[in-house]
Amino acid sequence: SQTIHQWPATLVQPVGSPLSLECTVEGTSNPNLYWYRQAAGRGLQLLFYSVGIGQISSEVPQNLSASRPQDRQFILSSKKLLLSDSGFYLCAWNSGRGYEQYFGPGTRLTVT
């Protein structure tokens, strides 16, 4: 069966510091991968998606970036965090053969 992992689970970082969040998927190959941000009391905002290694599409211009160095690894990064980057970050995958997306447990990021 497929599983999706995210780490860390929680993170507190000062403004201006770098960020690296990691997402990995097990039990499938060549998945579509997604990064979402969920702000408090709001829905999910799609940040990036990837259909393959090295292929990244950005949905929203911001100081975040994403990379996919391996087939089942998706990384969300920032060189300098802003207060507005605080939120709950969710990684999701999709098999590419269906429409439904499956979500990881999320990372709670607080920028202070």
Place this chain on the structure above:
Amino acid sequence: GEDVEQSLFLSVREGDSSVINCTYTDSSSTYLYWYKQEPGAGLQLLTYIFSNMDMKQDQRLTVLLNKKDKHLSLRIADTQTGDSAIYFCARGFNNNDMRFGAGTRLTVKP
């Protein structure tokens, strides 16, 4: 306006039925989804319905789709305290374009 809209809160008593409503604007959506998010956790896919269906039932869950009004609902029968969570409606028409509502926080009172 938002592509997918939901009311933000719903409160019911244990044992009652809950009905969570959602409206969407994009009539080309092929699938519509309901996800459940428990506190501090990711989203769990509950059920989905294809746009050529009117109803789908899965145990305590019933999904109704009114394509004319672009209205989707999720009915939870015999609501339990464990059903307390945020429920997200989402629409999609390909793998890379799924839009979520803001979520409805369901509170079940004993």
